[in-house]
Amino acid sequence: MKPIRIATRGSELALWQANFIASALGCETELVVLSTQGDRDQSSSLSDIGGQGIFVKEIQTALIDDRADVAVHSAKDLPALEPEGLAIGAFPKRGDVRDALIGNPLGQLKRGDLIATGSPRRQVQLKALRPDIGFVPLRGNMATRFSMVERCSAVMVAYAALERLGRLDLVAEVFEPTQLVPQVGQGALAAECRSEDDRVKALLMEIDDLATRLAVQSERSLLSQVGSGCSLPVGAFGKTDENSGRIDLIGFIGSMDGSNIIRVSGSGSDPVELGSRLGQELMTKGGSDLLDQANRCKNHG
Structure with a gap:
């Protein structure tokens, strides 16, 4: 064979x-x-x-x-x-879904300190926690990301990546999904x-793994409602109760400047229906307006 x-x-x-x-x-x-x-x-x-x-x-x-x-x-x-x-x-x-900082924890950063991350999702949620910090763009492999600690006060990465590469020694702080909603599919x-x-x-x-499949399917269903190619910060995290099969899902969408962050949450047993329902809720609560504004800015840029 x-x-x-x-x-x-x-x-x-x-x-x-x-x-x-x-x-x-x-x-x-x-x-x-x-x-x-x-x-x-x-x-x-x-x-x-x-x-x-x-x-x-x-x-x-x-x-x-x-x-x-x-x-x-x-x-x-x-x-x-x-x-x-x-x-x-x-x-x-699924592995760990959380985001992590390496270098320094958020609470030890001074006004004007910089965090390296290229993710708008991470930037807008961190900005809500610490409006006085700034960001520098970050691309490249994990070694490149690790090296940025020498140039910035902190670098944000996926905890699962650190765990898989055996570098949990670098972790300065870990954020629960309720603090920083992860990217759709993160850790999986x-x-x-x-x-x-x-x-x-x-x-x-x-x-x-059925529990992982159901959770990620719910997140991907939410994303499809918002738009797979959405340029705005979007996140979602589903968790499946392995006994009942119930999925708890949280989701968010935000403006690029972080001035408007919309969050939703809900539960259900059908991952596609749950994600679709919460995705629609995001849009009706202001997500559609944020997308329209972003598209107008893009077209005039």
Whole structure:
């Protein structure tokens, strides 16, 4: 039987994720290491070069072209809508969803100190906690992010990334999801395959974690209501009760300057219905107006 070809990006963290999936599958595998647009352009902001999807398109193309059998992604990098012919065969048990600061904790920063982060979602929520701090853009691999501590007072990263790379020693502060709503899919991995590949789908089904799948599906459903290509800060976090199957979901959308942050929360058993309902609630509570304002500014920019 031919080995399962696993497509992945080439960063240290991406290779950890691909090898984790390979080990979980328990069969012969080989890695297909690819470079994505997001890897090649390290200077532009994510919104300038396409936003969500720039770390996955080339990997998905390898699946479609039958150059790979499985594509491993950080679930947070996936657009809300799945390309035709592909399916997410597994969401393994989710890692830690929280955001973390390295360098210094928020409470020890002085007025005017800078935090390195390229994420508008993180910036607007941190600004709500500390209006007196500033931000500098951040792109690049984890080693680049670690090095920014020498130039800034703190750097914000995903706690799960630190945990997977064995660098929890760097953590200065961790933020609960109620403080900083995470990115959709944060802490979760997604193993994608061709929809018609029954052999691979059966293998991936064995490593799928239902509680994680339901939670991430609810988050992705919310994102699809707001708009998969939304340029505004958006976050969501779902948590599944493994006994009852109930999903608790929180979500937010904010203006780019952080002056307006809208949050919603709710529960349900159907992840798509729950996410859709809360996504619609975000929009009716002011999200639509924020998007209209952002689009007008973009068109006149």
